[in-house]
Amino acid sequence: MEELSRILTQAAGELIAPTTAAYVLAAIGLNLHFGYTGLLNMGQAGFMLLGAYGFAISTIAGSPLWLAVLVALVASILFALILGMPTLKLRGDYLAIVTIAAAEIIRMLGRSSGLAEWTGGQAGLRGNEFKDTFAALSPLPDGRTAIGPFEYLNNGSDSWWVRIVGWSLVALALLVVWLLTRSPWGRLLKGVREDEDAVRALGKNVYAVKMQALVLGGVLGSLGGIIYVLPRAVQPDGMARSMTFFVWTVLLLGGAATLFGPVLGAMLFWAVFMLLRAGMREGMAGTLAPDQVENIGGLVVGLALMLLVIFRPQGILGNKKELAFDAR
Amino acid sequence: MPDETLPETPPETLPETTENDVTEVTEPESTVEALESVERSDSAAAKAAEHVLATVEPTVGVSKPDTILVADGVQRRFGGMTAVDVDHLEVQRGVITALIGPNGAGKTTFFNLLTGFDKPNQGSWSFEGKSLAGISAAKVARNGMVRTFQLTKALSRLTVLQNMQLAAMDNPGENLFASLVKPLWSGTEKRNAEKALEILSRFKLDAKKDDFAGSLSGGQRKLLEMARALMTDPTMIMLDEPMAGVNPALVQSLLGHIQALRDDGMTVLFVEHDMHAVRHISDWVVVMAEGRIVAEGPPAAVMQDQAVVDAYLGAHHDTDLGDDSLLDPAVLARLEAEEEKR
Ligand SMILES: Nc1ncnc2c1ncn2[C@@H]1O[C@H](COP(=O)(O)OP(=O)(O)O)[C@@H](O)[C@H]1O
Ligand SMILES: [Mg+2]
Numbered sequence: 001m002e003e004l005s006r007i008l009t010q011a012a013g014e015l016i017a018p019t020t021a022a023y024v025l026a027a028i029g030l031n032l033h034f035g036y037t038g039l040l041n042m043g044q045a046g047f048m049l050l051g052a053y054g055f056a057i058s059t060i061a062g063s064p065l066w067l068a069v070l071v072a073l074v075a076s077i078l079f080a081l082i083l084g085m086p087t088l089k090l091r092g093d094y095l096a097i098v099t100i101a102a103a104e105i106i107r108m109l110g111r112s113s114g115l116a117e118w119t120g121g122q123a124g125l126r127g128n129e130f131k132d133t134f135a136a137l138s139p140l141p142d143g144r145t146a147i148g149p150f151e152y153l154n155n156g157s158d159s160w161w162v163r164i165v166g167w168s169l170v171a172l173a174l175l176v177v178w179l180l181t182r183s184p185w186g187r188l189l190k191g192v193r194e195d196e197d198a199v200r201a202l203g204k205n206v207y208a209v210k211m212q213a214l215v216l217g218g219v220l221g222s223l224g225g226i227i228y229v230l231p232r233a234v235q236p237d238g239m240a241r242s243m244t245f246f247v248w249t250v251l252l253l254g255g256a257a258t259l260f261g262p263v264l265g266a267m268l269f270w271a272v273f274m275l276l277r278a279g280m281r282e283g284m285a286g287t288l289a290p291d292q293v294e295n296i297g298g299l300v301v302g303l304a305l306m307l308l309v310i311f312r313p314q315g316i317l318g319n320k321k322e323l324a325f326d327a328r
Numbered sequence: 329m330p331d332e333t334l335p336e337t338p339p340e341t342l343p344e345t346t347e348n349d350v351t352e353v354t355e356p357e358s359t360v361e362a363l364e365s366v367e368r369s370d371s372a373a374a375k376a377a378e379h380v381l382a383t384v385e386p387t388v389g390v391s392k393p394d395t396i397l398v399a400d401g402v403q404r405r406f407g408g409m410t411a412v413d414v415d416h417l418e419v420q421r422g423v424i425t426a427l428i429g430p431n432g433a434g435k436t437t438f439f440n441l442l443t444g445f446d447k448p449n450q451g452s453w454s455f456e457g458k459s460l461a462g463i464s465a466a467k468v469a470r471n472g473m474v475r476t477f478q479l480t481k482a483l484s485r486l487t488v489l490q491n492m493q494l495a496a497m498d499n500p501g502e503n504l505f506a507s508l509v510k511p512l513w514s515g516t517e518k519r520n521a522e523k524a525l526e527i528l529s530r531f532k533l534d535a536k537k538d539d540f541a542g543s544l545s546g547g548q549r550k551l552l553e554m555a556r557a558l559m560t561d562p563t564m565i566m567l568d569e570p571m572a573g574v575n576p577a578l579v580q581s582l583l584g585h586i587q588a589l590r591d592d593g594m595t596v597l598f599v600e601h602d603m604h605a606v607r608h609i610s611d612w613v614v615v616m617a618e619g620r621i622v623a624e625g626p627p628a629a630v631m632q633d634q635a636v637v638d639a640y641l642g643a644h645h646d647t648d649l650g651d652d653s654l655l656d657p658a659v660l661a662r663l664e665a666e667e668e669k670r
């Protein structure tokens with residue numbers, strides 16, 4: 001009984017975990033790309049990793065917090081421009097191929113020994129090297145605080161402070177996306193998603209609109225990347241293709257082109273994922289090694305994504321009616 | 329645009345009940361019958377168009393008294409095949425010009441070139457004296473030349489009203505930064521919505537304003553696409569097969585709308601592969617075959633032109649026809665049926 005309650009508390013903790021907030025941010029970005037504009041970004045992890053490196057490397061080099069965040073955002077803006085310029089005039093599939101490859105290139109560069117002086121190579125950058133400026137900003141007194149079943153340090157790695165900042169950013173991102181998507185600009189995004197030639201025929205600069213969406217979604221991805229590494233280290237191999245794949249699962253689970261889809265999707269995804277892994281660890285402690293638990297967990301996620309796309313392609317919050325006449 | 333090269337969609341044979349509310353007249357059984365009962369508008373604009381074009385010699389490449397669009401030496405080749413090869417064409421301002429020709433004549437390709445959706449191998453063209461060669465499709469539209477597509481492009485998961493609002497030009501809310509501040513664009517948005525509803529009610533789509541465009545019937549989508557183009561306040565509207573796939577009940581009102589555009593002072597260039605369809609409403613007819621313009625003139629004269637008859641008969645060697653038998657609806661219906669069997 002005690003075991004069960006520990007597992008449940010652990011799963012519930014995922015609802016407000018910094019990692020969940022990071023995934024919400026990345027999925028809100030992907031929602032701007034795919035949900036609203038129809039852009040197939042298969043490399044959101046690349047934007048996240050770039051944000052993480054941008055923030056961590058410049059902090060280690062001595063930048064204040066605001067500058068480190070700015071560097072991370074500018075890096076992702078440049079990345080989006082470089083990816084978008086050659087591909088956004090072409091058919092949609094090209095962006096998918098280029099983003100998946102570019103995200104891999106970022107990771108390979110990060111773990112290569114040539115750049116190890118800055119990136120730490122394969123081992124990455126330890127959290128203690130880059131989180132001081134962030135921690136110093138905390139107004140919270142030192143110590144621990146328990147709210148309900150959740151008890152964390154006020155400051156430090158896996159702290160209330162990271163949670164407060166992470167979820168505040170989520171709230172801000174939701175506000176901005178809400179403002180954008182209810183506007184004529186947001187309508188333009190959806191028009192491009194439905195049929196870009198039709199929108200072009202009405203005199204709109206489709207290329208510019210797609211580029212703006214790509215940049216904005218990428219910036220949210222890079223913010224997510226910063227929040228993701230604050231409670232841990234920057235490890236290039238931990239932010240690889242499977243991360244992109246998880247962000248997609250989060251988005252499709254919650255419902256693409258819905259405002260709260262990414263939030264609901266990420267909370268549900270991480271809570272259930274934790275339940276699954278903690279359950280396996282506790283229940284089959286003797287039979288399964290820890291890395292087997294992770295593998296089986298990943299397998300179940302893949303299966304769940306497939307079932308989701310087949311049986312509820314609109315996600316939890318999506319509107320079935322809208323999907324019924326997807327013309328293409 | 330590979331989808332533009334698909335064969336013409338066959339007209340819907342089953343009348344859709346959802347379209348009944350759009351027709352005022354008793355429902356015709358077939359497209360041919362629908363066309364028979366179309367009446368030429370007797371507006372001042374129609375008479376003026378007829379009058380001014382009566383002075384124009386019906387020969388290929390003839391110059392017009394008041395040209396809005398001029399094309400020179402426009403060629404487009406796909407591999408070894410020359411899809412479009414137009415030496416000289418002038419389009420008169422304020423009239424309805426029909427661009428006809430059998431399937432595969434190059435009409436859609438020519439449209440794509442003129443509107444910036446495709447690039448020619450060579451050639452130049454100008455609209456209102458301004459060269460449009462090499463200009464992007466969006467800029468062409470912003471210059472006042474707006475097109476529709478043979479295969480309708482409704483924005484399915486936007487409502488009918490949103491389709492219309494999106495089309496309005498110069499909306500400050502379409503700027504990324506201004507879009508965040510509603511007061512900057514709410515006034516424009518409101519005016520656009522009023523204008524949209526006015527146009528929609530003309531097309532009898534106002535009752536559907538909150539429906540997703542994807543839920544409309546094929547004919548209603550054609551109407552929506554036309555209505556949407558009007559939201560841009562075009563000087564010239566280019567319609568690619570506006571009647572393709574539209575049920576006979578709607579064809580009449582569609583042709584009525586096209587005439588109304590001319591009567592409102594717009595220049596209309598529309599593509600149609602069925603030459604019978606154009607004779608009632610067009611002021612001038614341009615005939616294309618195998619990429620070239622083979623004839624132009626007022627509708628009645630063009631349909632008796634030997635080159636035109638040959639162009640249409642080229643595809644029907646096995647049909648023995650008299651020279652002007654193409655004007656006979658029964659023969660045309662038979663030809664159409666043959667065409668569909670291919
Ligand atoms: N993108 C393309 N690639 C190759 N051939 C094409 C392409 N577009 C059109 N064509 C060919 O050009 C010719 C003219 O086509 P089109 O302009 O669609 O004719 P129409 O609209 O008069 O029926 C056809 O033979 C068609 O197969
Ligand atoms: Mg065509």
